[in-house]
């Protein structure tokens with residue numbers, strides 16, 4: 071893989087790595103390979119349209135950019151590249167709390183398309199300050215991530231001595247020296263930092279290891295009162311949690327196992343999606359990520375009950391491999407793959423995707439919920 075060659079090992083592993091033995095991360099991907107779609111023939115699919123309305127906005131395609139901290143670590147200017155891709159492909163971009171650019175800048179770069187992702191970090195005052203900044207800047211959608219009570223043991227990061235700010239010992243020095251293009255660019259532009267944290271601890275106030283367990287039920291209720299816009303809860307995989315979050319007044323749930331970066335024994339996130347769709351009903355907005363690697367995967371996630379899908383690691387690898395050109399190609403390839411997959415299934419719009427396209431629909435995706443889901447999808451499209 072080109073990104074593996076171009077990036078220092080420490081940086082590549084920060085993106086590619088996951089919790090423990092990385093079994094959950096591998097399962098996220100292999101679970102998609104097990105899902106089979108039923109081709110259909112002799113339909114007029116010559117005119118296809120991927121436009122999707124989600125959470126009150128219209129997007130070119132049911133795909134957005136997942137929140138990822140420290141993107142500028144992959145390449146200087148990666149945040150700007152993602153913002154331009156968000157505009158060019160009319161896709162929402164979810165800005166991480168640990169972003170390497172300012173909350174205010176991203177909303178203006180994306181012409182209002184950005185959502186803001188919140189971690190309840192080391193200081194409640196700082197957390198609430200970020201919420202206030204997002205509100206003042208004009209963000210309409212806030213995504214609270216709840217699946218990182220503690221950052222897990224990510225063995226590759228530990229092995230590589232990955233720390234923010236960088237600790238450069240002999241091992242890291244050799245790694246950087248073997249990747250001079252990345253190292254010189256980073257040296258000239260300065261090492262990225264988590265820009266929305268106060269800089270009172272060395273280069274960055276962001277404490278990557280600090281507990282984020284403040285994102286509890288009481289905080290959710292408090293945030294619901296504080297945040298007038300749309301509130302999305304990210305990192306949910308349990309039906310019981312999903313139902314309780316729905317009853318707390320969240321506007322959408324983001325089903326994700328953090329790309330396998332948190333609990334290595336977690337099942338593939340896609341396997342848990344159908345039961346959540348059935349439990350929450352056909353109309354409740356559901357976002358999905360974790361293991362999406364192709365346009366066909368996007369179609370599979372929609373068939374399993376998602377309304378919208380977010381891309382994670384593939385975007386950063388595309389930037390690591392070929393910068394902005396790589397990122398734009400990746401978006402174009404995903405869009406084309408989704409469209410071509412629809413054609414193979416005899417469909418012309420994402421709203422027509424239902425469990426009927428699956429060879430073996432999961433039992434938890436009930437007939438009733440899908441019938442309603444289809445009716446809703448057709449109305450929406």
Ligand code: FNR
Nearest residue numbers: 085136137138139166215328329360361362382383
């Ligand atoms: C993440 N993810 C993440 N999630 C979040 O809510 N806030 C964050 O700051 C980050 N940071 C982050 C950094 C990096 C380098 C990665 C790879 C991931 C998780 C991310 O939003 C998403 O859930 C996963 O990336 C989805 O898995 P795949 O599809 O990338 O394997």
